[in-house]
Structures are given as C-alpha cells and as structure tokens.
Amino acid sequence: QQQVKQSPQSLIVQKGGISIINCAYENTAFDYFPWYQQFPGKGPALLIAIRPDVSEKKEGRFTISFNKSAKQFSLHIMDSQPGDSATYFCAAVYAGGTSYGKLTFGQGTILTVHP
Amino acid sequence: KAGVTQTPRYLIKTRGQQVTLSCSPISGHRSVSWYQQTPGQGLQFLFEYFSETQRNKGNFPGRFSGRQFSNSRSEMNVSTLELGDSALYLCASSPSGGQQAFFGQGTRLTVV
Numbered sequence: 001q002q003q004v005k006q007s008p009q010s011l012i013v014q015k016g017g018i019s020i021i022n023c024a025y026e027n028t029a030f031d032y033f034p035w036y037q038q039f040p041g042k043g044p045a046l047l048i049a050i051r052p053d054v055s056e057k058k059e060g061r062f063t064i065s066f067n068k069s070a071k072q073f074s075l076h077i078m079d080s081q082p083g084d085s086a087t088y089f090c091a092a093v094y095a096g097g098t099s100y101g102k103l104t105f106g107q108g109t110i111l112t113v114h115p
Numbered sequence: 116k117a118g119v120t121q122t123p124r125y126l127i128k129t130r131g132q133q134v135t136l137s138c139s140p141i142s143g144h145r146s147v148s149w150y151q152q153t154p155g156q157g158l159q160f161l162f163e164y165f166s167e168t169q170r171n172k173g174n175f176p177g178r179f180s181g182r183q184f185s186n187s188r189s190e191m192n193v194s195t196l197e198l199g200d201s202a203l204y205l206c207a208s209s210p211s212g213g214q215q216a217f218f219g220q221g222t223r224l225t226v227v
Contacts, residue, residue, distance in 0.1 A: 043218035093213040100170040101148040101163025101212040
C-alpha cells in the first residue's frame with residue numbers, strides 16, 4: 001500500500017503556540033520522510049526530512065518525531081508565527097526497486113497562525 | 116545556486132489542444148520528476164527521468180508524456196487536452212531521485 005494519511009486537514013493556532021501535524025504510512029519499505037511547506041502560488045519547499053533509523057530531528061523551530069513501530073511521523077512547529085501560515089505536506093519515498101523519484105504525499109494541512 | 120525553473124508560469128489552452136511544459140533542474144541534479152497538483156486529488160506523481168531515461172511512471176493516461184535531455188532539462192507533454200487536466204504542474208529535481216527533491220514554482224494550466 002502506497003498511501004500516506006495526513007491529519008488534520010486544517011489547523012488554527014495562536015501566535016507563539018505549537019502546531020502539530022500527523023502522518024501515518026503503510027508501506028514499511030519507505031525509507032525517507034520529508035515535509036514540505038507550500039505558500040499560495042508557489043511550489044512546495046523542502047522543510048525538513050528524516051530517515052527511519054532516527055526518532056527525532058530538529059531544525060530551528062521545526063521538529064520531526066518518528067515512530068517506526070507505529071508507522072507514524074509528525075511535524076511540530078514551535079513558537080508558531082503568522083508567517084508560518086501555509087499548507088504543509090508530509091511525504092514518503094522508497095528509494096529502491098522501481099520507485100525512483102516518486103514522492104507519495106499526504107493530502108496536506110492548511111495551517112493558519114493568528115497574531 | 117539557481118533553483119528549479121519552470122516555464123511558462125501560466126497557460127490557457129482549449130480542449131483538444133496539446134501543450135508542452137519545460138523544467139530546468141538545479142545544476143548537477145540528474146533526476147527530474149513531474150507532479151500534478153489539484154485541489155481534489157492533491158499531489159500526484161506523473162513520471163521521473165534520470166539521465167534521459169524514464170525510470171518510473173505514475174497512473175496517468177498515455178496522453179501524458181515526457182522526456183529529458185542530455186543537460187538534464189526536461190519537458191512534459193499533454194496531448195488532446197481535457198478540462199480535467201487543469202492543474203498546477205510541478206517539476207522537482209534531485210541528485211539521484213526522490214530524496215532531497217526541490218520543486219519549481221509550477222506551471223498553472225487552465226483548459227477551457
């Protein structure tokens with residue numbers, strides 16, 4: 001199964017709060033899990049990524065938590081800012097076999113951060 | 116380092132016509148992937164090219180095709196356009212495919 005399920009569909013957070021977006025996958029062959037941020041009229045921008053041998057990765061205010069046994073991973077945005085308001089996509093990649101170059105995306109989460 | 120460049124940014128075509136979209140990847144990246152983004156279906160994989168060879172293809176009809184040139188630049192072509200082909204078409208480049216993929220700004224195609 002190639003699906004990646006993302007929740008919630010939309011999220012409203014106050015400035016300074018923590019935004020949490022969750023994803024679940026089924027295919028245990030996935031070996032790379034990136035998160036993308038997309039503003040209206042722009043292409044997705046790579047935010048942060050993790051491999052399944054690591055349980056957590058932090059870059060600035062963005063943290064990925066990864067639970068291999070549960071086949072789940074999440075994005076935490078600390079001290080959320082109005083400028084973080086965008087659509088966030090999780091994705092999964094299997095680099096082997098015939099899956100070259102294919103990112104399987106979640107459905108996206110529209111994040112709104114109120115000032 | 117220049118990013119991924121897609122041209123044109125916007126296109127309006129009539130049903131039945133064909134269209135060609137272009138993508139110039141990041142210098143040194145040999146893999147180029149194409150995605151279709153729509154509000155209803157989200158981001159869907161079209162195909163991936165590496166060193167002028169198509170290595171992977173998504174579940175799209177044969178009207179969707181692509182190619183890659185020796186300088187890694189890629190084009191995708193959609194023939195016999197349908198209203199449902201209206202979408203944002205995104206190109207992503209990466210060093211070897213999938214991982215560390217960077218997207219262009221996309222081409223907004225409207226079919227009328």
